[in-house]
Amino acid sequence: MHHGICNLSIVPLRIEPNNSSEMISQLLFGEYFKILEIRKQWSKIRIAHDNYEGWVDNKQYEEITREIFDKLENSTPILAAELIDFATDKEQNFITVPIGSSLPFYNNQNLTINTRIFQYEGSIISQKLPKELIIETAFKYLNAPYLWGGKTPFGIDCSGFTQMVYKLCGYKLLRDASQQASQGEVLSFIEESEPGDLAFFDNNEGIITHVGIIMPDNYIIHAYGKVRVDRLDHSGIFNINSHKHTHKLRVIKKII
Incomplete structure (x- = not known):
């Protein structure tokens, strides 16, 4: 080979x-x-x-x-x-x-x-960073434009964003949102989650198509049009600009 x-x-x-x-x-x-x-x-x-x-x-x-x-x-x-x-x-x-x-x-x-x-x-x-630094690392990509398949601040998709943030902190995530959803421990409620945990969202066919990083106080940072911060509730992501839900919550996973 x-x-x-x-x-x-x-x-x-x-x-x-x-x-x-x-x-x-x-x-x-x-x-x-x-x-x-x-x-x-x-x-x-x-x-x-x-x-x-x-x-x-x-x-x-x-x-x-x-x-x-x-x-x-x-x-x-x-x-x-x-x-x-x-x-x-x-x-x-x-x-x-x-x-x-x-x-x-x-x-x-x-x-x-x-x-x-x-x-x-x-x-x-050159070393693993504590979970507390995941959100700080995620903010390095804030306002990066959405790009299907992208992995950089010049263009990034939702799972590329979570993968790169975790990579910078010393942890491995798979590439696609559906693959990442197979990793870690399932949490039953948002209240059980910590900043740095991942929230996954599915489409009408039940296929996981989106992922974001949970922040304190029921906020989430994710790539949707750009890397942005929105509200997270039991229904899903509530867009603070359009004032409507944009993604339906499927599962929350603790990776670290």
Whole structure:
């Protein structure tokens, strides 16, 4: 099996191997993966962090050896904590690095992708953060525009938002809302929840399609048009601008 790593800022992961296909997620700088299938212009990959699968353009990643992949798997993740910064190589070429990007083999402001060494001077996250910091981390994405498949402050979807917030705090969530709903412990009532727990919402067919992060005092932060704060009650999300319910509550889960 082949392995790869994202050597660019933000790369689309598509459901089919062509540029007009739906973007289902993104690769951020430093994210690494298994390559399941290689075609002339596209590769089907499985991201190491969440086992999510999709197609990526062959021009938008570098192959790495199994040895490097295994070392990354066994190393402590170090993530970029700045909303946006950049990494610079010895030739002074720079690549923008969005928050939540991985910094492979980071040491003393240097990181390495294959034989290429970059300098990154921004702040980093290298350990698990307490649950109390989940809301503070979530607010880094406030007003980020909604983007299906997005994972950055420049565009993010509801489950990408919860996944990235948890990732920055040192915890793994799966990629889609329906997948995330399979994790953690079910809570019976909103009153049992704590800030940082997840609330899930379903559509008329009973399929979970939305997720948000519970805040104190019956508020919720979620990606809907943009990352925003609304009210949460036993019926669901009450939009404070339109004065109506927009999402029907299905289940509340405690992940941490």
